[in-house]
Amino acid sequence: MEMKKQILSLKEQVLDDSKIDLDLHKYQNIIVAGMGGSGIAGMILSDLYDGLPVISVTGYQLPAFAGKSSLVIVISYSGNTEEAVSCFTQAKEKGCDSLVITSGGKLSGLSAKVIGIPKNLQPRSAIGYMLMPLLNSFLNLTPEDRKAISSRVSLVFDREPEIRAIAHRIVSERRIPVIIGSGESRSVALRWKTQFNENSKIFAYSTYLPETNHNDTVWMASSNQYPYEVLAFESTDKKINKRIELTQKLTGNKFTIIRTEGNAVERVFSLIAYGDLLSYYVAVEQNIDPEDVSVLVRLKKELA
Amino acid sequence: MEMKKQILSLKEQVLDDSKIDLDLHKYQNIIVAGMGGSGIAGMILSDLYDGLPVISVTGYQLPAFAGKSSLVIVISYSGNTEEAVSCFTQAKEKGCDSLVITSGGKLSGLSAKVIGIPKNLQPRSAIGYMLMPLLNSFLNLTPEDRKAISSRVSLVFDREPEIRAIAHRIVSERRIPVIIGSGESRSVALRWKTQFNENSKIFAYSTYLPETNHNDTVWMASSNQYPYEVLAFESTDKKINKRIELTQKLTGNKFTIIRTEGNAVERVFSLIAYGDLLSYYVAVEQNIDPEDVSVLVRLKKELA
Numbered sequence: 001m002e003m004k005k006q007i008l009s010l011k012e013q014v015l016d017d018s019k020i021d022l023d024l025h026k027y028q029n030i031i032v033a034g035m036g037g038s039g040i041a042g043m044i045l046s047d048l049y050d051g052l053p054v055i056s057v058t059g060y061q062l063p064a065f066a067g068k069s070s071l072v073i074v075i076s077y078s079g080n081t082e083e084a085v086s087c088f089t090q091a092k093e094k095g096c097d098s099l100v101i102t103s104g105g106k107l108s109g110l111s112a113k114v115i116g117i118p119k120n121l122q123p124r125s126a127i128g129y130m131l132m133p134l135l136n137s138f139l140n141l142t143p144e145d146r147k148a149i150s151s152r153v154s155l156v157f158d159r160e161p162e163i164r165a166i167a168h169r170i171v172s173e174r175r176i177p178v179i180i181g182s183g184e185s186r187s188v189a190l191r192w193k194t195q196f197n198e199n200s201k202i203f204a205y206s207t208y209l210p211e212t213n214h215n216d217t218v219w220m221a222s223s224n225q226y227p228y229e230v231l232a233f234e235s236t237d238k239k240i241n242k243r244i245e246l247t248q249k250l251t252g253n254k255f256t257i258i259r260t261e262g263n264a265v266e267r268v269f270s271l272i273a274y275g276d277l278l279s280y281y282v283a284v285e286q287n288i289d290p291e292d293v294s295v296l297v298r299l300k301k302e303l304a
Numbered sequence: 305m306e307m308k309k310q311i312l313s314l315k316e317q318v319l320d321d322s323k324i325d326l327d328l329h330k331y332q333n334i335i336v337a338g339m340g341g342s343g344i345a346g347m348i349l350s351d352l353y354d355g356l357p358v359i360s361v362t363g364y365q366l367p368a369f370a371g372k373s374s375l376v377i378v379i380s381y382s383g384n385t386e387e388a389v390s391c392f393t394q395a396k397e398k399g400c401d402s403l404v405i406t407s408g409g410k411l412s413g414l415s416a417k418v419i420g421i422p423k424n425l426q427p428r429s430a431i432g433y434m435l436m437p438l439l440n441s442f443l444n445l446t447p448e449d450r451k452a453i454s455s456r457v458s459l460v461f462d463r464e465p466e467i468r469a470i471a472h473r474i475v476s477e478r479r480i481p482v483i484i485g486s487g488e489s490r491s492v493a494l495r496w497k498t499q500f501n502e503n504s505k506i507f508a509y510s511t512y513l514p515e516t517n518h519n520d521t522v523w524m525a526s527s528n529q530y531p532y533e534v535l536a537f538e539s540t541d542k543k544i545n546k547r548i549e550l551t552q553k554l555t556g557n558k559f560t561i562i563r564t565e566g567n568a569v570e571r572v573f574s575l576i577a578y579g580d581l582l583s584y585y586v587a588v589e590q591n592i593d594p595e596d597v598s599v600l601v602r603l604k605k606e607l608a
Contacts, residue, residue: 201528
């Protein structure tokens, strides 16, 4: 499927009603293991659900505390990511309850509990399929909730002219995207960064408020920098919006404020849609293929 | 105290034997709340200790799961950081066991359990004082352990010519520092980034392996980037070092490999020392004051 179609399919992906059979009272912590475009789903979950500690593992090793009171959710789009397979094996050895979200591969054969998702997408374009089983289960989303998310996502995709204008500015002025999230959009800011990396093949940086005001604000106040474009997510928290305003004033910058509407989950998906389409157009503006990540494929081969 | 003296004082700071009276069996999770140069201590703890989930809170709100089975450690050098004070108040309301690491301010008056640290340093230069109470307690460090850390730190400070050469290259070629950590050095890479931001007033970016190979590697393979300097921390894990080597080969880059010796804690402090001195010299090479972070002071005033 062409990359733009993959991105636009988010509005169907969020209708997915897959659900994990959860008995949360059994657990003291939730561990979500996964890398890159798969692992980000666990990070976004931890921004939206805080009834238990949700720990993201982005590597080969489960932490020492993983055990019978942990639920380990392993996410790997391909099912073959070596770090994810290693974590799944350790979860079994440590006696953790575990389940896998994958489109196939080794992991689908190893695990008795698999949430299957469609094949033939770039892993980073399957974010809806990887997130919905988590959100349906941990946040008890209803069919109406999912329809509302889908409507919000469609509305964002309708904002193409606004999105293309930002893409054009980033490319024509060679600006480094600096994305500022906060609260429930903290990991979405990171998602934007990785989408700029993979779809647009450009360097990008993400941070989150209020932490941004404890270090990044210093370099932003210094004039001796390469051109950059601050993309700040508007918050529903007045304190955060005041910080966005003051940071612009004190550093002499004009940020691009990204506005979205609805409840926390709707805003998270609206921002995912926005960033996906923006990173796509940053590739288009450079005349490069947004889908190509052949260097990662070569790397995996050389490591194997 | 002059900034370089503050940085060099790390070799004395690590001899600090302050200890928290811990009964870890009481807890299901540890929450470390703190911002910027104070909060990083909690993140480094979570890289070195994984007997329980250690959750960093860098904001105003404790997570919903915080309760009687949580230990909340609030770190604020000044004792007045509004986010940290908010978290301390919530910890009391939720009935969490709590303690404070601070040099004074509001927090020292609010809490019955305070680990006091010396005044008159920049918060980011008191990292030893903020980390040692945590590491002494969670890792049971002995006086011999602390002496060994101090010796390693001194040896790093002796590597000034090597460090100055990197600083000179970063400034004279206007390179963006890209720091790659892994495992126990993951948060130290972030520490380097924030030290470049605050001491050197330059933009910098940090990441960690193996995650780096799932997104950043794509932009590194593209030639259309601003000049950057990859500072990669050598690991004791062969898989990680192989990834460092392959990433250089496949992206056509030459990284600067930062080598340190000793056990995990010794290497962490060696890297802190290295990054502190490097960020100091990047300021010196630009003829700017490494201590000045007046924009953050103005921001705090306008927020209050």
